[in-house]
Amino acid sequence: MNGGKTSAPPQGVPAAGRGINAGRIVKYAAIALALFWSLAPVYWMLATSFKTELEATRIDPTLIPVDPTLANYIGLGGQSLPFFSFFFNSVVSCLATAVIAVVIATPAAYALSRARFRLRGPVGYSVLLFRMLPLVVMLAPLYLLLLNARLLDSLAGLVVGFTTFGLPFAVWMMKSFIDAVPIEIEEAARIDGYPRWQILLRVVTPLILPGLLTTGTFVFMEAWNNLIYPLTFMTTMDKQTLPAALVLTFTGQFKTDWGGMMAASTVTTLPLMIAFFAVQRSMVRGLTSGAVAGA
Amino acid sequence: MFRLSRMARRSAFVASTILALGMAATASHAADKVTLTFANWADAEGATRPGIQAVIAAFEKENPDIEIKSEAISFSEIARQLVLRVRSGNPPDVAEVSGNDTILLALTGKVEPIDNYLDAATRAEVKPSSLEGLSYKGKLVAFPWTQAPAGLWYDKAVMQKAGLDPENPPKTIDELMKDLAAVKKSQPDVIPLGLDTTNRAFSLISNWPWMKTFGADPFAENGATSDAMKKYLSWMRDLAKKGYIDPGRKIGEFRPLIAQDKVAFLWDQVLLQGVIQSTNKMTDADFYKHYGVATQPAGASGKPYSFEGGHQLVMFSDSKHQEAAWKFIKYLATSPYATENYTLSYEASLTPLEKAPTDALAKKLDTPVFNAFSRKIMPTVTAVPYGPRFAPGATAIMAGVQQAVTGDMPIDQIAASIQQNLGN
Amino acid sequence: MAATAAQRSTKAPARKNAERVPWIDWMVLPTVGVLAVVIGYPVIYTLVLSTTKYNMLDMVPPRYIGGGNYEHLLSDPIFWISLKNTAVYTFGSVIISSLLGLALALLTESLTGWRFRSVRALLLTPWAVPFVVVAFLFRYMYLQNGGVINAVLLDLGLIDKPVLWLNNSALALPAIMAANIWAMMPFFFLLLSAALAAIPNEVIESARIDKAGTWSMVFHIKLPFLKSALFISSLLMIISNFNDFAKIWAMTQGGPGYSTTTLVIYVYRLAFENFDFGYASAIGVVWLVLLLVFALVYLRALKVNP
Known part of the structure; x- marks a missing residue:
């Protein structure tokens, strides 16, 4: 960790030019190393996805596909398994979770941040503690709950499941964003006699839009990553989410098809990467303004 | 909840029979078509999916009064799913199972003994050894579908x-x-x-x-x-x-x-x-x-x-269409069409049948690999x-x-x- | 924290008419209602189950056995191994990736414009890779014969025979942790970069005028500003790692032996392979209590009011 000269200002500090250069070299070397570390596995995923089945299982792996092929990707589309449905299921359930969690969480976060009520402490603590519950412990009771509500094997049921971790998280995160909004901004509206929900809707919400988006993205990503709920709650293959389908399809009874698996992995990763880069800027803005970043 | 007394079960059975009869009388055409749910992983894997779907279609064609609703569940999840579903009173009619899972399901007491349906002719068709190890408390709880030592x-x-x-x-x-x-x-x-x-x-x-x-x-x-x-x-x-x-x-x-x-x-x-x-x-x-x-x-x-790593078929006591379920099980495990187009081809497994039902099949089975397995390896199978x-x-x-x-x-x-x- | 300012401004009137403070605010009711159903009910159910002998395979209803499951737990070596593995996995991964993320955030701080944006985007890539894919990918790269990591290390002459990354009881957990750190570091990098950018310019400028050296700038000026972000993001990741199922399950299923069996894996096996819901619930309850204690201590240390 020799980022010693990180913030050496270009214009000043009477340091020897050579020192700065040495520091720079170390710094850039460290960044290059970090880039290699971050990207090499991704490269390997991509490279493997273009290899033929035989090449992907070679005992002496080839660093660059010798005989690049699109067969693995075509296989995904042409396979008898509905990859498009998996994709659709994932997007719909995760998006719904993110939206629902943020919508329900925002008023609660606002109340926890601003309002006075006696159960505020207990409610605030339990929201945070709920966030910590081991998901695996709640599987069986949740299964029975969804069964009785006839929500098993449905996307709605899955959303209910995802809400167990999405909602507390959203409340917690939204509260930190609202905390960061100076209360004075609301004073004028309050004096004008606006009801609280209108203040929240018209004054506070526009200010925390990046925060809303950030929270939504986090919830979305956690739902997207979740494996244990769809594995348990979805019984029909065609209703499965993408990550669960990945586990179920490529660890079947016959063989492990690394090329196909990496092609499917790439397809699973890409949408998230695109979405993620799309919201990245506003996320950084949200995080910077939120209390998560503010000290 | 889960422990209905035998009395209650019997009276429930009588009641549901009366109800069913009544409904059959009022809406006879509704009872024409029976829908069987079939939980299996053959339909969940790309390699076997086309095969099982073809066999199901062939069965439905032969039995226009039965419709098969295939529920694709992965191999690694099916036991858990079935136990949970049996537990919550929502089992499928027929399920594909294998290994320990077969006995696990039998433990729940909700698997319908095959003996109640297995006719002498069918019993004579399959190798006696293929039924070994599929009994629980003296009852045959599953029927052999494929054999894969x-x-x-x-x-x-x-x-x-x-x-x-x-x-x-x-x-x-x-x-x-x-x-x-x-x-x-x-x-x-x-x-x-x-x-x-x-x-x-x-x-x-x-x-x-x-x-x-x-x-x-x-x-x-x-x-x-x-x-x-x-x-x-x-x-x-x-x-x-x-x-x-x-x-x-x-x-x-x-x-x-x-x-x-x-x-x-x-x-x-x-x-x-x-x-x-x-x-x-x-x-x-x-x-x-x-x-x-x-x-x-x-x-x-x-x-x-x-x-023996083959797959078996089970039917459930809660199933309302056990006759149809048995028909389907028999078709999957013993019919020449399913044997040729699924068991031997897509599963690449042996059949529980004592001898090939057709000459064409007998010829297909006459390979060095199939012969080694059925003649030399099968006899070494241990429970x-x-x-x-x-x-x-x-x-x-x-x-x-x-x-x-x-x-x-x-x-x-x-x-x-x-x-x-x-x-x- | 900005929160304290908001609280302070509401506190004064609160004391004046304390008797008129309502018990609850309607705005939290939707959240409370939803959580009561989807979490409250399962938790109570788990508490009840933990005092019973209940195996889903037997068609007998749960039988009350009081603290029987808890007694069993004390003498169950696998429980203690899992607990230890969970702690090592969680804290090890979080500490290392937060430090790496911090270092990277400081390193890239001086980059500006498109260079910073592209480096940041590239460094964040692993975060967009779903956990399941991380697990498959690393499992593939770790293969003893045919894995790219062994192949490259052999070619470079760094090792003379393939290393059993995932199949050595001493290496398996660190190997999974490496994959986990790979996936998690971008999160810290992003949050800490954002926090660095949020340090008011005047603070940096005045430190610069005081001729603060690079290191003292980092330790005395920047780190105090990052503390809160660091602690909160660590807490988030600790929670998420306690629950991490996908990576371990897809890579080693808890093996070899029990060397990568964490509490999640153990409870999952108990509940969904053995169907021993009573005992699985008891472990769940103990786990819950441990987490609560941890959270309270952590928050106390942070002095954060949730």
Whole structure:
């Protein structure tokens, strides 16, 4: 960790030019190393996805596909398994979770941040503690709950499941964003006699839009990553989410098809990467303004 | 809730019959078509999906009054799903199961005994041995669909390069060790022996014949600390130390490797032929020239063993269409169409049928591989002690095997810890 | 924290008419209602189950056995191994990735414009890779024969025979942790970069005028500003790692032996392979209590009012 000269200002500090250069070299070397570390596995995923089945299982792996092929990707589309449905299921359930969690969480976060009520402490603590519950412990009771509500094997049921971790998280995160909004901004509206929900809707919400988006993205990503709920709650293959389908399809009874698996992995990763880069800027803005970043 | 008394069940049955009759009288055409739900993993895997769908379509065509609703559930999840669904009173009509899961389901008491439907003619059609091990409390709880014992596959090209006689696979563990040494020496990049040592119930099933050939039975009283078990564990450690096995690989990961001559011997089922050919595009003739399969090399016990890894079909007591369910089960397991177009082709497994129903099928079954399996390997199949203790036991035993294969803990200590965890 | 300012401004009137403070605010009711159903009910159910002998395979209803499951737990070596593995996995991964993320955030701080944006985007890539894919990918790269990591290390002459990354009881957990760190570091990098950018310019400028050296700038000026972000993001990741199922399950299923069996894996096996819901619930309850204690201590240390 020799980022010693990180913030050496270009214009000043009477340091020897050579020192700065040495520091720079170390710094850039460290960044290059970090880039290699971050990207090499991704490269390997991509490279493997273009290899033929035989090449992907070679005992002496080839660093660059010798005989690049699109067969693995075509296989995904042409396979008898509905990859498009998996994709659709994932997007719909995760998006719904993110939206629902943020919508329900925002008023609660606002109340926890601003309002006075006696159960505020207990409610605030339990929201945070709920966030910590081991998901695996709640599987069986949740299964029975969804069964009785006839929500098993449905996307709605899955959303209910995802809400167990999405909602507390959203409340917690939204509260930190609202905390960061100076209360004075609301004073004028309050004096004008606006009801609280209108203040929240018209004054506070526009200010925390990046925060809303950030929270939504986090919830979305956690739902997207979740494996244990769809594995348990979805019984029909065609209703499965993408990550669960990945586990179920490529660890079947016959063989492990690394090329196909990496092609499917790439397809699973890409949408998230695109979405993620799309919201990245506003996320950084949200995080910077939120209390998560503010000290 | 879950424990309806027999009385209540009977009166519920009477009531529902009356109700059903009444409904049938008022809306007779509604009862025309029966819908069966069929939980299976054949429909969940790309490799078998087209096959099972074709067979279902053929069955529906033959039986216009029955509609099959296939519920695709993955192999690794189906037992859990079925138990939970049985528990919550929502089971399918028919399900595909295998191994310990069959007995697990029977334990719930909600599996309909097949004896109630199995007619003498059908019983005579299947091999008596295929029904063994499918009974629970004296009742036949499942019907055999496919049969897939494991044998020692050998890659003749690799053996030749190692200076071994490719037509003479090892018959004892000692011979095997010599052959493995020769392979390792001549071709360091080849995995001499493919064994699945992952920690899952299937691995214990797969390794059970190897324990057995050393005379070990970890489930017996103090079985894990017996000398035979320790001998087995020491042998496994020896294999690992000498670099003869590649620990932690799933069986499915060895298959593409043997297709490229990178595994010398592979402990695997009938379906390996199909996987190899789909990987390296070999013709049948070339395949038989290149690969062979033999019985397990015998260990201290002097006898070779195998396990039966085929799939079974069960029907549930809560099913309202048991007649139709049985019809479907019978069709899948014994009809010439399903045997030819599913069991032999997509599953690449043996059929439980005593003899091929048609001459064409008999011809299809007459290959070196099918013959070796049905004549030589099938008779070495030994029962795996399925039951409530099997799944937790499998975790404990395979964890011990992994410790033997990957660590340096003394074998005595590993055996003792398996024994302790089995006691839990 | 900005929160304290908001609280302070509401506190004064609160004391004046304390008797008129309502018990609850309607705005939290939707959240409370939803959580009561989807979490409250399962938790109570788990508490009840933990005092019973209940195996889903037997068609007998749960039988009350009081503290029987808890007694069993004390003498269950696998429980203690899992607990230890969980702690090592969680804290090890979080500490290392937060430090790496911090270092990277400081390193890239001086980059500006498109260079910073592209480096940041590239460094964040692993975060967009779903956990399941991380697990498959690393499992593939770790293969003893045919894995790219062993192949490259052999080629470079750094090792003379393949290393059993996932199949050595000493290496398996660190190997999974490496994959986990790979996936998690971008999160810290992003949050800490954002926090660095949020340090008011005047603070940096005045430190610069005081001729603070690079290191003292980092330790005395920047780190105090990052503390809150660091602690909160660590807490988030600790929680998420306690629950991490996908990576371990897809890579080793808890093996070899029990060397990568964490509490999630153990409870999952107990509940969904052995169907021993009573005992699985008891472990769940103990786990819950441990987490609560941890959270309270952590929050106390942070002095954060949730």
